Amino acid sequence: MKKRRMFSAILAGAVLAIGGLLVLQTIWFRSAYAVEEQQFDNKVNVAIRALTDDLLKAEGDSTSVIKPILKKATNAYYVDFKHALSYHVLDSLLRKNFVRHEVNLPFELTIYGMQPGSIVLGNYYSDGATSKNNATCGSRALPASTPMDFMITFPGKRADIVSGMKFWILSAIVFLVVLSLFAFLVIDLMKQKKLSEIKTDLMNNITHELQTPIANISIASEVLRTGAGRMDEQKSLHYANIIYEENRRLKFQVEQVLQAALFEKGQISLIKTEVDVHALVEEVIRNFQLRIQHRHGQLNCRLEAAKPVVLADAFHLANIFYSLLDNADKYSPDKPDIVITTTNTLSGILIAIADKGIGIRRDVQRYIFDKFYRAGTGNVHNVRGYGLGLTYVQKIVQAHQGKISLTSEPHQGSRFELYFETC
Ligand SMILES: Nc1ncnc2c1ncn2[C@@H]1O[C@H](COP(=O)(O)OP(=O)(O)OP(=O)(O)O)[C@@H](O)[C@H]1O
Ligand SMILES: [Mg+2]
Incomplete structure (x- = not known):
């Protein structure tokens, strides 16, 4: 300070x-x-x-x-x-x-x-x-x-x-050059400083974010190990689910950081196949339901698109659904109420993920796709994150020549809309 x-x-x-x-x-x-x-x-x-x-x-x-x-x-x-x-x-x-x-x-x-x-x-x-x-x-x-x-x-x-007055003009030009260099240095210094603050934040976040699932996995596996043979099926399934869910979270988080690094180097490569968006959404939801049920929330979907097949990288597409659902859940302080809908437009499919969470202020909406950006007001910082999720989502959507848009009102909720061309 x-x-x-x-x-x-x-x-x-x-x-x-x-x-x-x-x-x-x-x-x-x-x-x-x-x-x-x-x-x-x-x-x-x-x-x-x-x-x-x-x-x-x-x-x-x-x-x-x-x-x-x-x-x-x-x-x-x-x-x-x-x-x-x-x-x-x-x-x-x-x-x-x-x-x-x-x-x-x-x-x-x-x-x-x-x-x-x-x-x-x-x-x-x-x-x-x-x-x-x-x-x-x-x-x-x-x-x-x-x-x-x-x-x-x-x-x-x-x-x-x-x-x-050649001498004066020359000295004014030299002065202006020095001034521009100074301005350039100051701007660069400020950027470096911001970056170093972001990096410190990121390190703190990563440490915390990775520690939580690791600790949960270690406790659940310890309970399973010590109670082996004595525990009823219901309980052991519960602990196994914890391990599964926490492991998934861990994988997703590591993936997110890795993807950000790859994007930085411009090394992302997509393996496109014909993907049924409905099937993919349903699979992601299956894995996500448990988390929502834990919080006594609800996750519903109305998959109404008649043509749900797109040419896309299934792995990255699943990750962006997961990232948007992760946000919808994280930024709903009360019971999450999330709805996923799909509809067809003339040439493509619209996938909307809407929540009734804290919403995003209009003046910060244009920053949320920036790398490391996290809305810094209210109780948002109680929720951990790297500020990378939406950057990744946007990059992947753009790599598929798709579009992403947001409508959000503070305290009412947010709605992210994705658009992809269908096959
Ligand atoms: N559904 C949402 N409701 C309210 N705020 C949101 C929502 N989605 C994103 N935000 C805001 O946008 C910011 C950026 O989101 P993003 O997913 O990129 O990062 P994050 O969730 O903070 O971290 P992570 O890298 O773990 O995803 C969030 O910090 C949050 O302030
Ligand atoms: Mg996020």
Whole structure:
């Protein structure tokens, strides 16, 4: 228990640390981007400032002061110029100043008249996106001596900044790879841990399950041996039946564990013959009746299928009936009341095994065919088992291209339906 808590604490700590690193990495990345962007903005600002000075100088104006550059979007810089502009002078001075201040990105130039929103030359601009189709002026001849503003946009600014952050991107990728490896290791570790818990449970179960029939057989055989010749026929039959039944149980349990191991290795091989399901069910029931009578329960059958013959492995088919009956009995805390029915469908036979036991909660129904799964609530754990029975049943049914389904309600009972094609 202490170990389990420590494992959970270490795991929670590791997940928190990784989460923290992820947050830090994101913050670092964002601030690195912000620094790069700030540097770019500064360069552009200095270049545009030098440009406006040059423009004014070209006009012989040394007194005007241009308002601060407005950032209309992350990549758009608006210059409140309010002076006449010549496109060619503006364009060549722009290029010159950008080269001088190492702004080496393609840009778009838009020139605005003084009416709000009027574009004299360039591309329509809205919310950081430029669109070519609204260009209002194809000619580059600007009206002389009309005051104008202009705006410069860098469509590739974000991509340029990101490509300048190669080191950060590389470190983020390395971090993500480490994170995925860590997640993979944690998942694997948890699986291993679950498996080791299951194995411990299984060992405990096997020990208990095998010990009970062995002890019963040894007591019954001891009584028979010491009472030989003095015991009446009724009594000796009773003890012989105990030995027979317990031996069968033992055989079945050993078989179940062996089959699970074979399935694991994919080594199951079926010997198919024409099997009369009714005859097989009746044989299994004969062996099972004693157990039900011991518990004062009842086991009835309505074998109504007109075509009961299937192509199947009789040994495995008998085992799956036995396994389902074993469950129906085990999970009926009061007197078991079990009914087996068979009916024909168009191309096959439906075999239903229904009990009025504890039932299975809807949310766990999808797990009961999983290996080692045992519903872990209520008094179910008073009943011993390996959690292998239904895994085996499902595998065998599938190996016969059959189907298995379950309907169950807690405290009302369960009904397992098997379907096989008939011959
Ligand atoms: N007829 C049933 N009524 C109620 N619960 C059932 C019934 N059949 C199966 N279950 C639930 O499904 C679980 C899995 O059943 P399964 O037969 O695979 O294992 P098991 O009976 O626990 O062990 P074993 O390997 O000995 O069969 C059981 O532990 C039980 O919780
Ligand atoms: Mg079982």
